Each structure stands twice: as structure tokens, then as C-alpha cells.
Amino acid sequence: MAVPENNSPSPAGPQEQEQLPKRNIGAVPSRNPIPLSASQEAQVRDVFYARVRSRCTEEIKAFAECALGRTFTVSFACREPHRVMNSCMKLHATPEEQDAAREEWFAGRMERQKEKERKARRKIEQEKFLREWWGLPEKDKEEARREMEKLKRKERIGGFASAERVRIEEEGRR
Template sequence: MALDSNPENSSEKAAPRLPVPSRNPLPLSASQEAQVRDIFYARVRSRCSDEIKAFAECAMGRTFTAGFFCREPKRLMNSCMKLHATPEEQDGAREEWFAKRLERQREKERKARRKIEQEKFLREWWGLPEKDRELARREMEKLNMKERIGGFASERRVRIEEDDQGSKRR
């Protein structure tokens, strides 16, 4: 999958993107880090697609003998992936993840609104009572919340503070 850098040749409209907060933004949650890793792996695989295809073609129809017969394509594939799996590439994947926050937020809102509409239709169709107003209000409030970046400390966490002298107290 080659990305076209010329905006005139791009077939789809460029989605608005939010800027990256900083070069090393706040720590992300585990699921957000997994999304960044997925982008990173996809970028590396796209750069080494020829080597991956060559190894896959060699290994096709083989079982444990693939390690012996396909040693050279495997070595080429692994060396390519090591070459492109750099911290700079990981930073690029993180920047891409941050740049697409707005797009993900709109998609999430669209899905949530669609779910609410469908649930309302089904309740109406089957003659079920309306949803509790407080519950519906909380769902709409949750829908309007922005995506969290960085975590919040637990309310029950014991906080350790330091004095001016450097001694710690609770």
C-alpha cells in the first residue's frame, strides 16, 4: 500500500487533524498504546511488503520445512523489518495516532448516536417503556465527553508528598 504524497492525486478528502500536543505527549492508556503499536506495525509491514510476500510465497505449502527451504527470504524479511522498526518510526506512528484523534472522536460519536436512535426505535416498536430520563441524560453526557489522553490517578490512591526538606509524608 503506497501512500501518495501529492494532494492533487489523493482520491479522498483530507480529514481535519488536531496537532500533536508535544513531541513526547502524555502517557497513553494501554488500549491507546495498542492502537499506536498497530499503526507502527502496519507502517513497518508496508515498507517491507515485497520481502514479506517473497517469504510467504516460499513458505506456501510447507510446514516445518519452511525454516530450511526459506532461510534466505526469511533473513531478508527480518533484516528489512529490523531496519525500519526504529524509534523514529514509532514516534511517527504516535504522531499519526494523535493527528487522527478528531476523526476517531467523530466516528465514536456517530456510532453512539446511531445506537441511541436504534434503541429508541426498538423500544417504540415493541411498546417498551421509555428509558429512565436520568440514564438517558448520563448517556448523552458521556457521548459529549472528549477523548482522554493521559490517565487520572485513582481517588483512593494514597498520595505521598515531599516537604521542603525532602522528607516524605502521607
């Protein structure tokens, strides 16, 4: 099969050639290839969507004002503001924006960890106070120790290893 030259028209037509995405084959798809758990990915997605929405606030407001007080006629009456809003969101929903959202999520990890620890300590203090107030027996010391130990653990990035996976240490023994 012969490959057409650059200046000759292709059988698919010029419209289809313009719509094909240009990819850099050697490029890494993301600057942050660390695998995250499903809940962590959902948090990154929430940051991403918030960033995209923040860039299209005017278009979203215009569509919301048009849709206010309408039911099933929204799709007919607000077609143009809807198209403008969607095109803005598509314009800003890029892989670069996803990478920026992921970086923002990673930057906030320490702050989230501190907040989690603060809430857990407050919960333990409140529980201790209520036990004293109502005259309930103290918590088992081993259970309290486990809770404090759990509190000190850092957020896990990358998920858990498979049980069937051969560990490096075990591989050398074989």
C-alpha cells in the same frame, strides 16, 4: 583503570565496539512523552507495525510465497527470504518510526472521536426505535442524560491520577 586511547585496540575487540549503539545522552527518548493508557499504546503499536510492514511489502510477499504450502520445513526452505524480511523490518523499526506512528495516532484522534460519537448516536436512535416498535417503556430520563453526557466526553489522554497522590490544591492547605 586506564582508559585506552582512540587509536589503540580495546581488549573487547573491534567487532564488539562496532555493535554498541551510539546514544545521545542529553536527548529526550521521544518527542511525544505523554503517557497513554494500555489500549491507546496498543493502538499506537498497531499503527507502528502497519507502517513497518508497509515499507517491507515486497520482502514479506517473497517470504509468504516461499512459505505457501509448507509446514515445518518453512524454517529450512525459506531461510534466506526470512532473513531478508526480518532485516528489512529491523531496519525500519526505529524510534523515529515509533514517533511518527504516535504522531499519526494523535492526528487521527478527532476522526476517531467523531466516529465514536456517530456510532453511539446511531445506537441510541436504534434503541429508541425498537422500544417504540415493540411498545416497551421509554428509558429512564436520568439514564438517557448520563449516556448523552458520556457521549460528549473527550478521549482521555494520560491515564488516571493515583488516589494517594497529593493534589496541588491540597498541598497548599497543609
